[in-house]
Amino acid sequence: MTVKAIFQELRSNGFIRKSKRCRWSPFVSNFKAGMLFRRTIFYNKKYDNLDDDTLRFALLHEEGHHRGRQYITLILIIDIAVIVSSILLVIWKANSARDMIEPIVWGLLPIYIWLLLASLKVFNKYIHEDEFEADAFAARILRDSYGIGKPSEIVDRTLKALAPKEKHDPIGYRLFRLLLGGLHPSDEERVRRIAETIDAERTRK
Numbered sequence: 728m729t730v731k732a733i734f735q736e737l738r739s740n741g742f743i744r745k746s747k748r749c750r751w752s753p754f755v756s757n758f759k760a761g762m763l764f765r766r767t768i769f770y771n772k773k774y775d776n777l778d779d780d781t782l783r784f785a786l787l788h789e790e791g792h793h794r795g796r797q798y799i800t801l802i803l804i805i806d807i808a809v810i811v812s813s814i815l816l817v818i819w820k821a822n823s824a825r826d827m828i829e830p831i832v833w834g835l836l837p838i839y840i841w842l843l844l845a846s847l848k849v850f851n852k853y854i855h856e857d858e859f860e861a862d863a864f865a866a867r868i869l870r871d872s873y874g875i876g877k878p879s880e881i882v883d884r885t886l887k888a889l890a891p892k893e894k895h896d897p898i899g900y901r902l903f904r905l906l907l908g909g910l911h912p913s914d915e916e917r918v919r920r921i922a923e924t925i926d927a928e929r930t931r932k
C-alpha cells in the first residue's frame with residue numbers, strides 16, 4: 728500500500744488522531760512530524776514502495792512525537808523565553824538611546840545561536856528519549872494490534888530502509904552533526920531499546 732493508504736488505515740483505526748493529515752513534501756528526507764504544523768505528518772514519496780509494516784512503524788513513530796510529552800519542546804520554549812526576555816531588556820534599558828538597540832541585539836546574536844546549539848547538545852540525552860518514546864508508541868501498536876511478535880525487527884528494517892543512501896552528506900548536515908553530535912540516537916541503540924522493552928514485555932506474558 729502507499730504511504731497515504733497506510734495513513735488512512737491507521738487513522739480510521741484510531742492509532743493516528745482523526746484531525747491529522749498526511750502531506751507529501753519534497754523538503755523532508757523521509758518522514759517528519761510537523762513542529763509548527765502539529766496536525767500534519769510530512770513524508771517523502773520515494774518511500775511509497777516500502778512494505779506495509781515498515782510504513783506503519785514510520786508513520787506511528789511520527790504520531791508518537793505528537794502524542795508524548797517531548798523534551799525538545801520544553802528546551803526550545805526555555806531558549807526562546809531567554810532570548811525574548813534579553814531583547815526586551817535591551818529595548819527597555821536603551822529606550823532613551825533608540826539607535827543603540829539594533830547594534831546591541833546584533834551583537835548578542837552569536838550568543839543566542841550558541842545558547843540554542845549548546846542547549847541541544849547539553850540536553851542531547853533527553854532529546855534521545857523523545858525518539859525512544861516515539862519508537863515505543865509505534866512498536867506497542869504493532870505488537871498489540873498487528874500481531875507483530877518482535878517489533879524490534881520492524882524497527883531495524885525501517886531504520887535500514889530510511890538510512891540515507893548517499894555516502895556524502897551535504898556539508899551543512901555534516902557541520903550540524905559535528906556541532907550537535909547527532910540529535911538522534913544510533914539505530915542500533917533504538918533497536919536494542921525496543922527489543923528490551925516492547926519485545927520483552929510480550930515474552931513475559
Ligand SMILES: [Zn+2]
Nearest residue numbers: 788792858861
Ligand atoms: Zn523521530
